[in-house]
Amino acid sequence: MKNKKLIVPVLALALLVSAGVTSVALANNGMREMPEAVLATFTSSEQAAIQEAEAIRIEAHTRAQAVLSAAGVTEEELHNAFKGAMKEHRAEVASAIEANDYNAFVAATAGGPRAETITQEAFAKIVEAHKLFKSGDKEGAMEIRKELNVGGKFLGGERGFRSN
Numbered sequence: 122m123k124n125k126k127l128i129v130p131v132l133a134l135a136l137l138v139s140a141g142v143t144s145v146a147l148a149n150n151g152m153r154e155m156p157e158a159v160l161a162t163f164t165s166s167e168q169a170a171i172q173e174a175e176a177i178r179i180e181a182h183t184r185a186q187a188v189l190s191a192a193g194v195t196e197e198e199l200h201n202a203f204k205g206a207m208k209e210h211r212a213e214v215a216s217a218i219e220a221n222d223y224n225a226f227v228a229a230t231a232g233g234p235r236a237e238t239i240t241q242e243a244f245a246k247i248v249e250a251h252k253l254f255k256s257g258d259k260e261g262a263m264e265i266r267k268e269l270n271v272g273g274k275f276l277g278g279e280r281g282f283r284s285n
């Protein structure tokens with residue numbers, strides 16, 4: 122049950138990351154506040170909601186950092202725990218694909234964004250694409266990926282399939 126030990130740090134990191142994403146979305150050349158020109162595109166009630174949401178995000182981020190600090194959890198430890206959990210997860214998914222084990226794949230992807238959408242038939246095509254990639258037929262693998270709409274960060278990210 123190693124994964125249960127990682128759940129608190131992973132969730133805390135997710136909170137910090139989501140707060141960071143919001144900050145990046147609102148940042149314009151290092152500014153921490155929403156530019157007036159952007160706010161002006163919204164109604165006054167929407168502007169008030171945006172400003173309130175930003176204040177809540179800042180407060181939540183500050184409180185989350187304080188909780189982690191009080192527990193003695195550093196950002197580096199949290200980052201490393203998250204990285205380790207993701208590496209383990211990728212290995213479980215890759216192992217399931219390599220072994221052509223749909224049940225292991227379902228278990229490894231449970232709770233993920235595509236957990237409910239990858240059917241046994243689609244999994245068989247993923248396995249086929251993986252085999253094609255490993256045999257050197259990257260074009261054939263990419264055709265299957267496109268057919269399944271599993272581009273982007275799924276199954277190896279921007280660099281394509283991983284062959285472990």
